[in-house]
Amino acid sequence: MRARPRSRRPAAVDPADWSDWGWQMRERVRDAQGLAEWIRPSEDERRAIDALADRFRFVITPYYASLMDPDDPACPVRRQVVPRLAELDDAAGLADPLDEVAHSPVKNIVRVYPDRIAFCVNNECALYCRYCLRKRMVGEPEWAMKKRELQAGIDWVRETPEIRDVLLTGGDPLIFSDDRLHWLLDSLRSIPHVEIIRLGTRLPVTLPFRVTPALCTMLASFHPIWLNTHFNHPRELTAEAAEACDRLTRAGIPVGNQSVLLRGVNDDAAVMKELCEGLVRMRVRPYYVYQAQLLEGTAHFRVQIERGVEIFHALRGRTSGFAIPTYVLDTPYGKVPLGYPYLKGREGDDVVVEAYDGRLWREPNPIERAIDPATDTAREAADPAIASSAQDAPAEKPPS
């Protein structure tokens, strides 16, 4: 198997410090001077750092900074975290495109579906992604959660028996200390109707040293725990990231990946294939790829949806089926899959489908008739509801 690259630790940094997540957090890059220790910032990047200082600051861990190409402003790692002047040129972008505030019954809980919630337990991350959906809250003190506010969220879950699935997100929940996380998980586990707890975290990508053996042991004591992380480009699949994911999966935690489709980062079928196949080699399941939202300051990242559909269509049949994530658009009404229309339509008793390479196949698939369960034979007439909807469907057209 191909060897994975390691991060570029500067010779002056002690290896024990480099792999200490506390050291990494303390030594984060926060200004142009610090950034210049890792890359040669372009004029655009320098000016953007000043221009965006009051809008959406930038913070980068030394680990992630070491993955950036020092000379190439188009580097897909660099594009994700270093400010650009293009962020100021987005007339359509919104602060809260999913209307999360309106879906919030109590501070930092977002409820779109009846049985599950996102609980934004933290407003901090190891670094700030320029396209972050929650940039309105990341790093902003008003969204920080005091312990009593976390308790209010837990109490709301306890009083809401429909909630069976709690996603801890943020910000990033793994920024919490082990003790704070233990308290949070223990409190949620004491609620009988909470069946699963999910963690949404980018730390395996941006600060893999946070995934310590002690953390994994603690998480495993609260099973079933699921975890989704957020790799966007094959260059992020380092040896350290793979080791972090390995520690999680060995602790019995299924690890999935949720990317965002980003122009200039991963909007290319070959790059997406390399990313997804690399994830599968790490035993991380490519789960979702999100269409970038209509979010303020991100017009330069957005990809036309039809092109996104074509990227995933190009993967079908060319790699393992489970290496292909579902491309989705998140909306205030929930997630909508954006799939290629392989089902072309009905012709009499056949349906016509398109194979991955474009060839059409007619599959005999008679219009359903109502079956008498006592004899397994068709009743006199076809089920009128099914028959009429099938007859209404035009041939050779994707069903609406």
Ligand code: SF4
């Ligand atoms: S890690 Fe996630 S929550 Fe944090 S800045 Fe990046 S996208 Fe936003």
